[in-house]
Amino acid sequence: MRTFWAVIITIVLITICGFAHADDSTARVGAGGITFLKSTDIRMLQEILKISTSNIYVRYRFINESNEDILTTVAFPLPPYGWNPGLSAGDENNKPLESFSILIDGQAIKTVKTRRAVLANKHSIAKNKTAKKIINRDITEDLKAAGLSETQIFKSFGDVFIDSKGLIQNGLNKQQETKLKAIGVLDGNWPKWEVAEMVHWEQLFPAKKEIEIEHKYKPFVGIRYTSTHKGSPFEYIGKNDEVCLTKKTLTEINQKAQKLIDKNKSSVTIYLKEVEFILGTGRNWKGPIGDFILSIEKDSPDQIFSTCFPGKSKIINQTTIEYGQMNYIPQDKLVVYFYTLVPEKY
Numbered sequence: 001m002r003t004f005w006a007v008i009i010t011i012v013l014i015t016i017c018g019f020a021h022a023d024d025s026t027a028r029v030g031a032g033g034i035t036f037l038k039s040t041d042i043r044m045l046q047e048i049l050k051i052s053t054s055n056i057y058v059r060y061r062f063i064n065e066s067n068e069d070i071l072t073t074v075a076f077p078l079p080p081y082g083w084n085p086g087l088s089a090g091d092e093n094n095k096p097l098e099s100f101s102i103l104i105d106g107q108a109i110k111t112v113k114t115r116r117a118v119l120a121n122k123h124s125i126a127k128n129k130t131a132k133k134i135i136n137r138d139i140t141e142d143l144k145a146a147g148l149s150e151t152q153i154f155k156s157f158g159d160v161f162i163d164s165k166g167l168i169q170n171g172l173n174k175q176q177e178t179k180l181k182a183i184g185v186l187d188g189n190w191p192k193w194e195v196a197e198m199v200h201w202e203q204l205f206p207a208k209k210e211i212e213i214e215h216k217y218k219p220f221v222g223i224r225y226t227s228t229h230k231g232s233p234f235e236y237i238g239k240n241d242e243v244c245l246t247k248k249t250l251t252e253i254n255q256k257a258q259k260l261i262d263k264n265k266s267s268v269t270i271y272l273k274e275v276e277f278i279l280g281t282g283r284n285w286k287g288p289i290g291d292f293i294l295s296i297e298k299d300s301p302d303q304i305f306s307t308c309f310p311g312k313s314k315i316i317n318q319t320t321i322e323y324g325q326m327n328y329i330p331q332d333k334l335v336v337y338f339y340t341l342v343p344e345k346y
Contacts, residue, residue, distance in 0.1 A: 028222025029079045029093045030333060032278025033058050034213065041066040042205055043286040051336055052297040053273045057216040064205035065286065074213075075200035076100065079220065080118065080136075082194040083157040085168070093220035100199060102215040115197040116140045117153050119185055139185060139193055146179035148172075157191040222274035227344070228257050229267045243337045244308040253304055256341055264343035273299075273338040282330035292328035296321045296336060307336040 033047075042064050050057040064070055084094045102109060118136040143153045152158050152172075158180065159171025168189045172180065180186045185193050205211060228234045233254050257268045282289055296305055301318040308331075314322045 025224040026089045026092045026222055027220075028274040028276050028335075029220035030276035030278050031056070031079050031097060031217065031219065032077070032333075033281055034060070034074050034076050034215065035281035035284055039070075039072075039284065039286055041070060041286060044282065044289045045210065046291040046293070047282065047289050048293045048295070049277065049334075050295040050297060051219075051275055051277060051334075053221050053275060053299055053338055054218060055216060056219050056275075056277060058214065060213045061210055062205060062213065062285070063210045064207055067207050069207050070205045072203055072205070073200055074203040075198050076102070076215065078197040078199065080194040080196040083160055083191050085162060087162075089223070093222075096195075096197065097217060097220070099218040100215065101217070102199075102201075102213070104203070105212050106214075109201055111199045111201045113197055113199050115154055115195055117143050117193045118196045119193050136194075136196065139183065142183050143180075143185070143193070146183070147176050154195050157193070158186075160189060160191055219275050219277075222276075223271065224274075225269055225271045227267050227269050228254075228261075230258065230261045234270055242308065242335045243306040245306045245337070249304065249306050253339055253341070256302075256304070260341055260343045264345070266343040266345045269342045269344050271340045271342065273340070275336045275338070277334045278332070279330040279334050280332040288327040288329045289325075290327065292325045292330075294323040294325075294334075296323075298338065299340065302341070304339040304341075305336055306339075307334060309334065 033049075042062055044060060045063055046059075046061040048057075048059045078097045078100070081094050081096055084091045102111065116138050117140045119139045120136055140153065148158065156171070158176070161169055161171070163169050170177065170186075170189045170191070177186070185191065203211075203213075226234070234250070234257055253270065257270065260266070260268050294309055295316070296307065298305060298319045298321075303319075305321070309323050309325075310328075311323050311325045314324070316322050
């Protein structure tokens with residue numbers, strides 16, 4: 001038996017969109033699938049991905065094509081989170097992901113959760129010297145050396161709070177505060193670090209045999225909205241290039257909006273829910289994904305969605321649209337926009 005101890009350091013990045021239309025919008029937070037160090041022996045035969053605004057479900061079928069059993073560490077990176085002041089809807093998704101569950105061949109397994117305090121350095125230069133990227137620096141030991149307890153590091157973020165005057169305060173003593181400011185993790189009293197968590201487990205892939213892994217969780221959904229009136233066409237909310245919003249879809253939204261305006265003698269509020277799934281970790285397995293099935297499930301038949309994905313769509317029922325792709329090399333991420341139109345009286 002060969003044993004591979006894969007040290008997983010992947011952290012799912014938080015993608016926060018600009019809010020042009022509403023101050024109390026909520027940012028989406030991207031999460032994804034399981035990952036481990038790149039394998040030359042384990043192939044992903046199939047991935048079924050179901051995305052809705054209330055649930056992410058993924059089912060994988062793997063086969064170890066080698067002649068020996070492989071024991072490896074498999075991980076699921078959880079979205080990082082920081083201190084949540086709770087002052088606006090924008091803070092809603094800045095919290096731990098608590099709904100993750102996993103099955104191996106239909107059976108629940110025991111997993112281990114590890115966590116680190118990280119500080120994003122947004123000024124690091126990428127290898128090509130032309131693009132900037134975020135590099136997260138592990139500062140867990142620095143915070144411990146400053147005298148912070150695990151609770152202060154991972155839960156209370158230095159016992160920070162908002163006082164009766166609306167000012168940000170912390171519960172650190174002077175010595176701790178001085179040390180934290182010296183290492184650049186306090187902006188005034190605001191803690192700058194985030195907590196990166198990871199669920200992992202030891203997984204046996206028997207030689208020449210298939211195994212099935214399932215996991216699901218409730219996504220952190222971004223929410224925005226705008227209003228449209230008669231004679232004032234809707235253009236779009238969000239980044240058109242990340243969901244391939246076509247003229248056909250835009251026309252459908254506008255036609256539906258104008259019908260609601262005429263019928264109800266009202267304006268129409270267009271609500272946008274955004275869901276992001278990290279796909280790029282699927283490139284760590286041997287070769288492309290043999291059979292990839294993407295299922296998008298709308299909240300209601302009237303909801304309109306848009307996403308960027310190769311291949312033709314197939315209508316399964318009034319709320320479910322399915323895409324299929326053979327020998328699929330995953331893109332970095334998948335973003336789905338769900339549009340809901342609601343008439344509002346003047």
